[in-house]
Amino acid sequence: MTFFAAVMFLRGQTAVAQDQVLYWGSRGDEVVRVQQKLSQWEYYTGPLDGVYGYETYRAVQDFQRNNGLAPDGVVGRDTRENLGLSVSQPVPAVSRGAATDRSNITLLARVIEGEAADEPFIGKVGVGAVVLNRLRSASFPNSLSSVIFQDAAFESISNGQAYRxxxxxxxxxxxxAMSGYDPTGEALFFWNPSKPVSPWIWSRNILTRIGDHVFAR
Amino acid sequence: MRKWIVPAVIGLLVLAAAGYWGYGRMAASRSLEIQLSNKYQRAFYDLTDRVQDLEVLLSKSLVAADPGLDNTILMDIRQQAAFAQSDLSQLPLSGELAGRTAQFLAQAGDYAYSLAGRLNNGAVINAEHWNTMNDLYRQAVELNRELQGMQYRVAQNNFYFTRLVRQLQKNLPEKPGKTPQTDFQKLDEQMQRYPTLVYDGPFSEHLEQAEPRALKGLEEITPGEAKNNALAFMDRKQGVDYRAEVTGTTGGQIRAYRVEVFGDEENNGDRTVFDISKKGGRVVWMLNSRQTGAKTVELEQARQKALKFLKGRGFGEMRSAYYLLHGNSVTFNLAAVQDGVTIYPDLVKVTVALDNGEVTGVEAAGYLMSHRERDLPVVKISGEQARATINPRLQTSGGKLALIPEGVTDEKLVYEFRGQLGEDKYLIYINAVNGREENVMKLIETPGGTLTM
Structure with a gap:
C-alpha cells in the first residue's frame, strides 16, 4: 500500500470467470438454458423468460438437493455440470502462484448488497468506495476484512442482512469501486438520515448525498 | 371433576416443556455470550500488552545510538503497532470511540517504518525525527496508562464487553457514571489532546487538505457551465437529444457540481451522472449505470476508443497501463505521458461497454489531484546499466522510463523492466538517477485482467 498508493489500479481485479455464475436476479440466455433443463426434468414449471426469480431459485435448490449438491440456489460450476450444460475447462494458470483477490470483490459486494440494495447504482458504488476509503484511512483498520467485520461498523454485517x-x-x-471510482468525494461515513443514528455522526463534514444516503468524512 | 383435570395436566406439561425449552435457549445464548466475551477480553489484553511493548520500544529508540540497533527497534515498533491495530479493531468499538487511538497506532508504525527506510538509505536521524519519536513516546505512555486503568475494570467485570456491545447496539445516550462506553470515550479524548503529527508518511493529515494540482489558478464556474461541460464531455449517441440537470454538490478535496444527463424518450433509463469540479469545470468522474449486452467489440478496439475519447477531451497524450474486464465492460487505466516518460501518478480510468463501444465511465479524481508539468530529474544511469543490476536469474525485457509514486508526496524516475522466472512474471523498477532497485512487483494474470502485488 505504501508504494503505489496513488496507483491503486494495481490491486487489480479478477471476478470474471469463464462460466457465468447465475443466481437470483441474473438475466439472459444462460438463465433460459438452465430453465430449459430444469423444466425438461420437471423441476421448473414457470416461463422460460431468462429471468432468475423465485421459481427458478426454488427449482435450482430442488435440483441441487436431489443431486447431492449444497442447495444454495446458485448455479455455479458443479450445478452446471450436473445439469449437463457445457462447462469450459479451467484455463491453465499462467502463474504457478495462487494469489487472486476475488474474495475481496465478494466481500465488498456483500456490504454493498446489505447496505445499499435499494439504492441507485451510483449509491452502491459510493458505499463500496467508503469501505475502500476506510482502508486507506489511519483511523480504521488496514485490511478489507477487518474494516468490514469491525464491530458496529456496518449494520447489515451485524444483523446478517448482508448474507443475502x-x-x-x-x-x-x-x-x-475497486477500480477506483469514488462518487462520494472520499467519504468515510454514510448513513440514512431517516433512520435513527448516533447524533455524533452529524458532526462529520458532509460531502454529498446520493439516493437515501448522506456521505461524510 | 375429570373435565378440568385433563386440560390442567396438559397445560402444566406444555408449560414445563416451554420452560425447559426456554431454559435451554437461555443456557445456549449465555454460553455464546461467554465465548464472545472471552474473545473480546483476549483482544483487549493483547492490545494492552502490545501498547506496553510499544511504549518500551519507543523509549528505547530515543536512546539507541547505533543505526543497526535503531533499525531493529524501529521495525519492532512497526510490528507491535500493526498487532495493536488489529487487536483494537477486534474490540466492539465504533469508529467514534476508537478513531483517534487507531490513528495513533497507524502513525507510530508508519513513522517508524519511514525512519527505518531512511536509515537503510544511509541517512541519519536528526533532531526533528527525534522530537517526533518523543511525541509518539509520550502518547504511548498516556495510552498505556489509560488501558491499565481499564484493565482493572475489565478484570473486575466479566461482562464488561458484552455490556459495551449492548450499549452500542441500542445506541444509548451516555449515562453518567462509569460505563465501558465512557471509558473508551475518555481514552479517545485523552488521545485527541495530542496534536496530529505532521510528516511525509502516507497517513499524513496535512496531505488530506492538499489542493488539486490540475485545477490550480482556474476560475469558478456556474451551474449552467457545469451542465454544458457535462454535455460536451459525454460519449453522445447520434440523434439523441440530451438534457442535463444539476442535482447536487460534492464537498471534499475537489468541490463539484453533481450533474445528471438524461437521453430522450427512447432512451428511458439511460442516465449518466457526473461530478464537474466547481473550479475549472473539469470532469471528476462520470458513470452511466446501464446494463451492457452481449460483447461485440474487441478489446483492442475498446482501448483505441478509450485513448481517442480522452484525447478529444483535452487530456493530451496518454498510455494504456492496465485493463480489467468486468461483466461485458472493460476498464482501462491510462497514464499521462511527458517527454516519453509514463507518469503513473496521473492516472485516468476509462470504462468502455463491450456491446457497442460506448464510454460508460471515466474516473479522473486522481489525475486532477496530481497532474502538472513536472521537472523530471536528469537520468544518470543508462538503460543497460540499470538492466545489469537486476537479479540475473530473471529474463528481462522492456526498460522504458516511468515516474512512480513513492509514499504520497515523492515521485521517482525509474526504468520499468518486465522480468520472467519460469512461468512467473514480475515488474522491476530501477531508479534512473542512482541505480537502486526501488520495487519488485509480481504480475498475476487472470482471465479478467492482470494484477500486480
Whole structure:
C-alpha cells in the first residue's frame, strides 16, 4: 500500500470467470438454458423468460438437493455440470502462484448488497468506495476484512442482512469501486438520515448525498 | 371433576416443556455470550500488552545510538503497532470511540517504518525525527496508562464487553457514571489532546487538505457551465437529444457540481451522472449505470476508443497501463505521458461497454489531484546499466522510463523492466538517477485482467 498508493489500479481485479455464475436476479440466455433443463426434468414449471426469480431459485435448490449438491440456489460450476450444460475447462494458470483477490470483490459486494440494495447504482458504488476509503484511512483498520467485520461498523454485517444472495449489480458496483471510482468525494461515513443514528455522526463534514444516503468524512 | 383435570395436566406439561425449552435457549445464548466475551477480553489484553511493548520500544529508540540497533527497534515498533491495530479493531468499538487511538497506532508504525527506510538509505536521524519519536513516546505512555486503568475494570467485570456491545447496539445516550462506553470515550479524548503529527508518511493529515494540482489558478464556474461541460464531455449517441440537470454538490478535496444527463424518450433509463469540479469545470468522474449486452467489440478496439475519447477531451497524450474486464465492460487505466516518460501518478480510468463501444465511465479524481508539468530529474544511469543490476536469474525485457509514486508526496524516475522466472512474471523498477532497485512487483494474470502485488 505504501508504494503505489496513488496507483491503486494495481490491486487489480479478477471476478470474471469463464462460466457465468447465475443466481437470483441474473438475466439472459444462460438463465433460459438452465430453465430449459430444469423444466425438461420437471423441476421448473414457470416461463422460460431468462429471468432468475423465485421459481427458478426454488427449482435450482430442488435440483441441487436431489443431486447431492449444497442447495444454495446458485448455479455455479458443479450445478452446471450436473445439469449437463457445457462447462469450459479451467484455463491453465499462467502463474504457478495462487494469489487472486476475488474474495475481496465478494466481500465488498456483500456490504454493498446489505447496505445499499435499494439504492441507485451510483449509491452502491459510493458505499463500496467508503469501505475502500476506510482502508486507506489511519483511523480504521488496514485490511478489507477487518474494516468490514469491525464491530458496529456496518449494520447489515451485524444483523446478517448482508448474507443475502448477491445481485449482479452489487458485484459490478464492487468492481467499479475497486477500480477506483469514488462518487462520494472520499467519504468515510454514510448513513440514512431517516433512520435513527448516533447524533455524533452529524458532526462529520458532509460531502454529498446520493439516493437515501448522506456521505461524510 | 375429570373435565378440568385433563386440560390442567396438559397445560402444566406444555408449560414445563416451554420452560425447559426456554431454559435451554437461555443456557445456549449465555454460553455464546461467554465465548464472545472471552474473545473480546483476549483482544483487549493483547492490545494492552502490545501498547506496553510499544511504549518500551519507543523509549528505547530515543536512546539507541547505533543505526543497526535503531533499525531493529524501529521495525519492532512497526510490528507491535500493526498487532495493536488489529487487536483494537477486534474490540466492539465504533469508529467514534476508537478513531483517534487507531490513528495513533497507524502513525507510530508508519513513522517508524519511514525512519527505518531512511536509515537503510544511509541517512541519519536528526533532531526533528527525534522530537517526533518523543511525541509518539509520550502518547504511548498516556495510552498505556489509560488501558491499565481499564484493565482493572475489565478484570473486575466479566461482562464488561458484552455490556459495551449492548450499549452500542441500542445506541444509548451516555449515562453518567462509569460505563465501558465512557471509558473508551475518555481514552479517545485523552488521545485527541495530542496534536496530529505532521510528516511525509502516507497517513499524513496535512496531505488530506492538499489542493488539486490540475485545477490550480482556474476560475469558478456556474451551474449552467457545469451542465454544458457535462454535455460536451459525454460519449453522445447520434440523434439523441440530451438534457442535463444539476442535482447536487460534492464537498471534499475537489468541490463539484453533481450533474445528471438524461437521453430522450427512447432512451428511458439511460442516465449518466457526473461530478464537474466547481473550479475549472473539469470532469471528476462520470458513470452511466446501464446494463451492457452481449460483447461485440474487441478489446483492442475498446482501448483505441478509450485513448481517442480522452484525447478529444483535452487530456493530451496518454498510455494504456492496465485493463480489467468486468461483466461485458472493460476498464482501462491510462497514464499521462511527458517527454516519453509514463507518469503513473496521473492516472485516468476509462470504462468502455463491450456491446457497442460506448464510454460508460471515466474516473479522473486522481489525475486532477496530481497532474502538472513536472521537472523530471536528469537520468544518470543508462538503460543497460540499470538492466545489469537486476537479479540475473530473471529474463528481462522492456526498460522504458516511468515516474512512480513513492509514499504520497515523492515521485521517482525509474526504468520499468518486465522480468520472467519460469512461468512467473514480475515488474522491476530501477531508479534512473542512482541505480537502486526501488520495487519488485509480481504480475498475476487472470482471465479478467492482470494484477500486480
Amino acid at each position: 444472495p448477491l445481485t449482479q449489480e452489487s458485484v459490478q458496483a464492487a468492481q467499479l
